Amino acid sequence: MSIFEVTIPRRRDALQLDLEDPLRPLRTQFAIPSGLIYLDGNSLGMLPKTAAARVAEVVTKEWGVDLIASWNSNSWFDLPRRVGDKIARLVGARPGELIATDTTSINLYKALSTAMSIATKDSAERRVIVSERSNFPTDLYIAEALCAERGFRLQLVAQEELAAALTKDVAVLMLTHVNYRTGFMHDMAAVTAAAHQAGALVVWDLAHSAGAVPIDLHDADADFAVGCGYKYLNGGPGAPAFVWVHPRYVNRFWQPLAGWWGHAAPFAFAPEYQPGDGIARYLCGTQSILGLAALECGVDSVLAADAFGGAMALRKKSLALSDWFIDLVVHRCSGFGLKLVTPLEHSHRGSHVSFSHPTGAYPIVQALISRKVIGDFRAGSPGGSGSESENIMRFGMTPLYLGFEEIWLAVEQLYQILDSAEWTAPQFSRKQAVT
Ligand SMILES: *Cc1c(COP(=O)(O)O)cnc(C)c1O
Secondary structure (H helix, E strand, O other), rough: OOOOOOOOOOHHHHHHHHOOOOHHHHHHHHHOOOOEOOOOOOOOOOHHHHHHHHHHHHHHHHHHHOHHHHHHHHHHHHHHHHHHHHHHHHHHOOOOOEEEEHHHHHHHHHHHHHHHHHHHHOOOOOOOOEEEEEHHHHHHHHHHHHHHHHHHHHEEEEEHHHHHHHHEEEEEEEEEEEEEOEEEOOOHHHHHHHHHHHHOOOEEEEEOOOOOOOOOOOOOOOEEEOOOOOOOEEEEEEOOEEEEEOOHOOOOOOOOOHHHHOOOHHHHHHOOOOOOOOHHHHOOOOOOOHHHHHHHHHHHHHHHHHHHHHHHHHHHHHHHHHHHHHHHHHOOOOOOEEEEOOOOOOOEEEOOEEEEEEOHHHHHHHHHHHOOEEEEOOOOOOOOHHHHOEEEEEOOOOOOOOHHHHHHHHHHHHHHHHHHOOOHHHHHHHHOOOO
């Protein structure tokens, strides 16, 4: 369906699309609260039913009964690698190249620091990290701290200025594949090739893309990647994140957080550090076993799509959902000041859709939440250019568990909130700690 068609999609069209949806059976994997329309799987994925049972088992049996023997008998020690191998299948990495561990912020610190070491070792005058001003702030803070510590400069530019910013003093280009606010998706292979051409390494953050869009790190010739466990991977709040390093770089340097879990022989208890081989050295300390157990269920819920066409089928449905959503909003909610921020071109669209509104982005989202339609609000970045500075409403299109009828119903609620000006009621403007 194109946005230029004049007929407004109807509820029964949505029901038909749900009937024809080959991924529909995957939805039953999740504990979906009744009556809730959840358009925030890009921020916190839904609970896979298996996770509740699995975490209970780890707590009551593996911890409660087997206790410390579980490091061996229940394979706790191998969990970061085992879950990492599963995530590897979703991002085009090979077995043994990726581990599930720590947080995205911490993994970025490790990956970026190592990339900086490699870049300056190979050419000492490269002392600049380039990123986008609109990148997720934690990524920028980590880069800022590393630059201060190591005498580098962080150069922040707008997305359209990236190519020109790749000068000969750039050590590392650090980007997020899908922008957390706008949903803009970079062409990973093309951007990586341009950076390599300029002599820079690339660190990709896959937080808003892993589990939602097809990714092939080897095909794109990427150097480093990190990503998030609790978004499209459905790993639960604060789930371990992941880190991948291309085999050509993984053994070149220690990562800076050289803890005992990354040691070649942690149980030798040697006083000197000897880094483990490959990605194992990117572990630091003792891992969150409960977190990894839940994350494994979340990753399995995404891998279950393999039986229905895998990443390509997920992508196809994600785009169909976002097309349908954009189409409906444009038709049904025109004249209320909403502006689409997410690219219409499929090749540059991730798996969430954002609209800006001059004054109502926050209260409209609150009014939707009061009607059990869950999206979220993201503030514009001060000093940002164009849509970067606008306050936006963000709606995650999670192909694993969303249906077309839910999208239809969500837009209908949005229309009612806008048409009645319900969102202007004072209670919807009260700010909470987490938005
Ligand atoms: C969600 C997200 C993070 C989250 O980092 P944490 O360390 O898990 O808090 C980091 N970077 C990007 C781009 C994200 O979207």
